[in-house]
Amino acid sequence: MSAPAIALNRFGLGARSDEPIPQDPQRWLLSQFERHEALPPAWQPAARTPALVGAWLRQQRAVRLAPEGQRSGIREAYLREGREAYVTAVGARVASALQSPTPFVERLVHFWSNHFAVSVDKLLIVGLAGGFEADAIRPNVMGRFEDLLLAAVSHPAMLLYLDQAQSIGPRSLVGMRAADRQQRPRGLNENLAREILELHTLGVRSGYTQDDVTEFARALTGWTLPSDEAVGAVTTTSRFVAAIHEPGARTVLGRTYPSAGEQQARAILHDLAVSPATARHLAHKLARHFVADDPPPALVQRLAETFERSGGDLPSVYRQLVAAPEVWAASAVKFKSPFDWAVSGLRALGRVELPHSQAVNLMNQLGQPVWRPGSPAGYADIGSAWAAPDALLRRVEVAQRLAAQAGSAVDARELGPRVLPGALGAQTASALARAESAGTALALLLVSPEFLRR
């Protein structure tokens, strides 16, 4: 691949046919850091977190006050609204990716959103997933990792997804009272604590133990959603409740954190965010995302050092990535994920949006439903997870449909060299030239080896 093709594809979301080819690829990438908008106009139709949390709280309150027989109806109505909010937000995410003049930053949004994955497999967060990306991820991808971490793990979508919202310290005021009355036991849930250590920060097999998980889970008790008794507009989207917080000092990874209410978990999160293990874990994931399934160890090392030296300043790490000679190696070795492949195809065809429900269906059919990975680990980021027989056939089917929608106005023989400057092979060029129709040629371009990889 040429340097412009690498900037457009390896770092970006594919070229738009109506935009000039970047003449200075590195500067084009770095300038996006200043140019990007945290919430571009494409996101306008999507509801924001305060409104979404308001709807959740109203539902909670209504269910609590309603007679038993009416509760399931209230829940169903809420899920219907949540589903509508999800569809709108997926449409916004796709439109934002299609229109973005700062596609490198857009890729980083998708990367971090998948790193801190929530999944609407858990139906009750279906409405909140879009708000999570809009309000926890998007504003924080150009700042310090610690702020991104805090925003992500304290967002109501994450608190509900990983069961933190209901976790109660057994020796907290509420926990003791429940025990006294011999009520149904309510207590600790260690799900969020474990995934923060394993997935969000240090990484698995980095030396923490089950005791560290449990202690961290105790420190996190009290982190939950706002009260459903509050009336009027929601101003905060999460809160700390002292009455369910496990009292006492906690020891995590050999360090003791004195009792300090909400600050106790914050202090642990701070130490996790700047830990060398976190630096290595994130460096490896970033390099794997942008460079190769098995990224060059020297590059990972440099990214980790930059992360540590800068105290987790993300733009410093990104700059190191753009400057790395390994990234500018010519051969395309990463197989695009379904989302990235579809977005790059639509960008090449000059599309600026899809009807919202069509955006949802497209990603479902390609095997990567938006915000619905099978687990909190998010979608896999290696080729073997995506390059498979049936998955490839789906892309051909989708390509034919997209090409048909584009009509005969687009000439693949001209489009190919524009979206893959200096990267289109002779075999593909000749296949495009020999195709029996404009539509077939376009479909072939979208499923060509050069277009499937980056």
Next chain:
Amino acid sequence: MALDRRTFVRAAALMAASPVRFAHAATPRRFVFIIQRGAADGLNTVVPYAEPAYARVRGALAVDPGHGLKLDGSFALHPSLATVHGLYGAGQASFFHAVASPYRDRSHFDAQNVLETGGRAPHLVKDGWLNRLLGLLPGGGRTAVALTQAVPLALRGAIDVTTYAPSALPQADQDLLLRVEQLYATDSQLHALWSAALDAQGMAGNARGGERRQDPASLGRAAAGFLAREDGPRIAMIETNGWDTHSGQQARLAGQLKALDSLIAGLQSGLGAVWAQTAVLVATEFGRTVAANGTGGTDHGTGAAAMLLGGAVRGGRVIADWPGLNPADLHEGRDLKPTLGLESLVPWVCAETFRLDPERVAGVLFPGSGYRKPLTELLQG
């Protein structure tokens, strides 16, 4: 009436330089691996209802012994598993309890890596044991299908396999399919994937007139469509997700098990007479905590339950060296203590299914994991 896709596939197969796959299968036996991703709760699936500690530690989450489907004097099935219970009655289902892979930590992702690669530890082995099993099968038919778009790790490896998932998309026209074939001719990765995709489509179309629905029973019938063919694959893998019940477990597990039960029913009905030659292994990466947690669910644990189903199974048994549920009996004071390794169970089942030497199979599938000789015959001879 235009040529349909399978006609095209036949034509393409004749033109293709690579040898036709699924050419001749030497074994009549079929093996299906169903993975339960997310750590399925063995204690509420195969319920130790006679164990006094069970109701105490599970509290409100305990399956009511009055509702459980009784297996023997010690164990009962979750009430959602009606089809599976029927198989047990017919001598076509065995259950294994207190089962675990060699992995002893509590990460889903590392544990699934061990369960699928057969490594002693996560990420030691790059390919999957199910792919390596293919290499041990006699003669032709050395291929497998995954009922997914992508290849699950257990099936990744040196031998090409195919994938098939019911699709709602309109099919691509034949001219495009042919041109794609030419476009990938010199790209070894894409060429192999493409050939396998067309084979699978041809087979799925032939077998069922194109099963396109995506519910569990339809997925079971789709898998059966491949396996029932004389010239089809002998091994299939099916993924199930959503077993990670940290909260609201009662309703969620009931739904999950109902879906699994429907999947099995679809598989059995689709296989027809071939069911008699089939063994289905259902396993998860680890179990869940013995005690209920504070949020109406259970957390990551160790020992789990596994199922062996099918007409080829010498069933009607619960096989468990039961470790007990009292505090002193538990692994690290919280989990069901494993007394049977998947590194032994999987090779036994595979060796008996395909009439291979168990030690050789164990050495290939779970190398260096401390395989133990089987205690009993699991399948019909």
